[in-house]
Amino acid sequence: MRGTLLLARAEISRLRRNRRYMISTLAFPIVLYLLIGKSAKGTAFYGVEFAAYYMVAMATLGSFSGALTNNAIRIAQERKEGWVRQLRLTPLPPNAYVVAKVIAAMAITVPSVVIVLLLGRFYGGVHLGATWEWFAIAAVVWIGAMTFTALAIAIGYRLPPDQVQPVAMLLFFVFLILGGIFFPLKGFLGSIGNFTPTYEAVKIAIDVIAGAAVPAGLIAGLVIWLAIFSGLAWFSVRATAETV
């Protein structure tokens, strides 16, 4: 485990230097919140004030983006360039690379979640009933992003780097739009969107804010997505066991 943690630490320190990661995970949600967070004052979305809805949406955008797009591209590149192979020649256990990626993804999505929630509180003027609610919505958005970490591993281990980028971006935007991250959907698309992990994470957090009981179906939905993507990731990793 010590080796795996060393690898995770190295992953985290190199991500902090990566400009693309910084823009997509940190700058993008922060700038959007600053631009739009206060624009629709007095409008309610999903039964809460717009500033609160948009705070949750942007925190989800940041953490899900940090979990998916960069990770998937990096995994595909590092496989192609042989870093994954090189690691197999070290005493590290065989799952160390994947475990380190999950740990690193969880660590690097923390800042964007924390910063966006702080913006919501002090810039957007969002007030919650109790302090624990802040921690609860941070945890939902943060842990919900694990579904996309698993998806990143599934794609990154399956596709070559030049295909990973468009596929990851496409999936990402489909899940963002269907999940109501940019604007809540109604009608047919909305009812499809209700089954996305992005929607489920946002809606759970918003139900917490609204003081409503969180439907068990939403939580079960996130768990099912996590199971599906983890299963796909497991198959992808296994399929490459000989070629790395």
Place this chain on the structure above:
Amino acid sequence: MSHSGTGPVVSFENVSKHYGSLKAVDGLSLDLRAGETVALLGPNGAGKSTSLDMLLALRKPTSGKIQMFGSDPYHAVKSGRVGAMLQSGGLMPEVTVIELVTLVTGLQPRPVPVATTMRRAGIESIADQRVDRLSGGQTQRVRFALAIVGECDLIVLDEPTTGMDVETRRRFWASMKEEVAQGKTLLFATHYLEEADETADRILVINRGRLLADGTPEDIKKRAGAKRMSFRLENVNEPFLLGLPGVTSLDVRGNVVHIQTMDSDATLYGLIDGGYRPREIEVGSLGLEQAFLAITAEDDRAGDTAGAPQEVPQS
């Protein structure tokens, strides 16, 4: 210690790797003993990389058994007793050279001090450069560093000097000899024949997935029709020259004759007994390159006509 064990460091027992109908490795058997420096020599596609991949537990043999330090390859690799540098091995991008070396050193059960590794690999001057901004030769040296970050007993290198200039290559083998002097066993694949000749005390020639020859560089040269002769001769009679004892090949350019022969003395006596008076006679050994080409060409011809793989006696 690497010398204390009596069993072989590495053993392949009738190992094959098939991809569909392609036999990348075909019934390979060999033993490596502690402290040896062994070159795995063969043309592209001979099965060198596949053999090393199987040795390092990156691929599973279709049949046969590989052992390293008396255990299976996977556990030998995970115990940190093997340092390896593969052609296909890559580096973690976006970190500096010293960060990478420090990281991989930290994964070893018996780490070598980072400063020592940096010096041995000759990468102290690029310690703070980013790994993804190095030249080809610098990258090779960093990859070599990753192979020697632990106190290992066996070093495995797959075409280690590809992309290095002459000077870097010379320095590389100098630092490699330091490692071997500590009693480590070294196995390297190469298609640079002079490297095998100068560095290895044993050469394994493989072609089409099979072991063709196993011996010292001198043995290998002998195996391929030992000597080359040249002389000047007027009125050359080619059929007569080809019929001389020991001759395996003949090349005539004007009045200059080049002969490859298994027995240069017999060839020369036969020539003189035939009434010829050759001038400017030179007799020399075949270079390893000609020996290697002769051995693999012979094997390719045999493969083309016989189809089925034949038993090749090991010297």
